[in-house]
Amino acid sequence: MKTIMLSHPHQLKKETIKPTVIALGFFDGVHLGHEKVILTAKKLAKEKQMQCAVMTFNPHPKEVLRTRKEKMNYLSPLPEKIKLIEQLDVDVLYIVDFSLPFANLTPQQFVDDYLIGLNVKHVVAGFDYSYGKLGKGTMETLPFHSRNEFTQTTISKVEKSLEKISSTHIRNLLAAGEVSQIREFLGRYYEVVGEVVHGEKRGREIGFPTANIKSEGFLLPKEGVYATLVKINDRTYEGVCNIGYKPTFHGEGSAALAVEIHLFNFADNIYGESVTVQWIERIRSEKKFSSIEQLIEQIQKDKQEAQQILNKLNLCSCNL
Ligand SMILES: Cc1cc2nc3c(=O)[nH]c(=O)nc-3n(C[C@H](O)[C@H](O)[C@H](O)COP(=O)(O)O)c2cc1C
Ligand SMILES: Nc1ncnc2c1ncn2[C@@H]1O[C@H](COP(=O)(O)OP(=O)(O)O)[C@@H](O)[C@H]1O
Known part of the structure; x- marks a missing residue:
């Protein structure tokens, strides 16, 4: 072209x-x-x-x-x-x-x-x-x-499904976090391309390192936790993503919006890499926890839920 x-x-x-x-x-x-x-x-x-x-x-x-x-x-x-x-x-x-x-x-x-x-x-x-x-x-x-x-x-x-396929409808679904519905209109999962940047270095400490993604010009789904697939150098990894302001650590209005993904079975250093995030399904809204232990417990549950969602996906593609 x-x-x-x-x-x-x-x-x-x-x-x-x-x-x-x-x-x-x-x-x-x-x-x-x-x-x-x-x-x-x-x-x-x-x-x-x-x-x-x-x-x-x-x-x-x-x-x-x-x-x-x-x-x-x-x-x-x-x-x-x-x-x-x-x-x-x-x-x-x-x-x-x-x-x-x-x-x-x-x-x-x-x-x-x-x-x-x-x-x-x-x-x-x-x-x-x-x-x-x-x-x-x-x-x-x-x-x-x-x-x-x-x-x-x-x-x-x-x-x-009786809905006009339009960019506006897809934008509305994104704003509502309904990423799993978008595929029907887009013909593929919604994708955001971004670069892995440095965060606050807390992820590793709490046992969940997260790749912080900085994207330019893309609309993002509503704040919350999502099951995702992440393409890095032609390989696809499973992960669980939080989009939000980390209210457990930051007072209201004091943090910039962060997109951070904990990748499963992954331990490489990927700072500076370009990654493509596919948004598969929303899990929950972001919350303020009263202790780090409670947050860690919740992230463990999120990880399990994301894994179940992504396992079903694999089963579906095997059945095609
Ligand atoms: C799956 C997942 C769910 C999360 N949920 C919340 C949440 O509900 N509330 C919150 O304050 N932070 C939440 N976080 C963000 C963590 O607080 C954050 O990953 C941690 O502070 C590490 O940040 P860093 O990578 O910038 O060091 C979540 C992170 C992940 C990976
Ligand atoms: N399983 C993983 N998921 C996400 N990032 C990982 C993982 N394992 C190692 N990393 C690396 O560690 C970094 C995240 O560590 P973290 O302590 O959360 O630091 P930061 O706050 O800078 O993101 C990622 O950017 C990546 O380079």
Whole structure:
């Protein structure tokens, strides 16, 4: 896959670009609905003997357009999104810098410069896709703006268990800690990539060393304890994770949010390593204990519960 970063005004020349079927969307999380849009574009490109491209934007329009400008967290920050789209095996990924001049293009200007101007012959997008200033362009207006230069396929709502598959629904499940439900919508377990950093060095003392994970730009599940799988250098380890503020040791509001995972049957030094955490199932909320002994007793129970959850998972995959 060729990844092309575009910022407005882009300098690409239409004559140098192969005829293209393009999938359009923000694609946060690259969930099963997004996958349908992209795979439809891929199938049509093959039929039409054209190249298949995906166009996405970075950062999210809200990050640029809302008055209170603060960095947003994502289901898939850009490097993760690139990796996920690459796995779908498309030819080209256009990442358009969502700047104010770009946001202010009229729908017709967007179509002229970023679709017709990139030699697009067919557009695939979801029923609620919008484009151009204030999102005024929709799949209904697209035939008009196309100047008969391209055709289109509109993908209707994709549902699972009567719920529209959407990034918003997945974000809500994460915020509620319902990580086990996410898989149905995402098509895989929710994953967070991060680096192992130094913590307070208490873990080893209490018999549960924990790898402290620092991630950039990812949305995290609600505070609490989770059964997890952790990929480190192509190997997968089982573990139990606490996301929280360690209230047993820190007064309210005094600690930063920590993501720490105790890995089973593991004793290596992994400071500085990049790890990928898969969130399998929530176990409980974080609590303030009145003694370290009580906390240790609870972590032992958490470990057992996580082990049982993860054992069931192994049984399931053997039965496939
Ligand atoms: C499975 C698990 C559950 C935990 N639950 C709690 C909890 O409910 N309350 C709490 O204050 N800390 C909890 N912790 C955090 C421990 O207090 C923390 O791991 C310990 O202080 C070591 O921190 P360090 O790695 O930064 O040295 C939990 C940790 C793990 C691994
Ligand atoms: N079973 C394990 N699970 C997690 N980390 C482990 C384990 N065994 C060894 N380690 C190593 O020890 C570190 C955690 O020890 P800990 O005392 O909790 O220190 P810190 O507070 O710096 O995280 C990890 O970052 C990792 O390098």
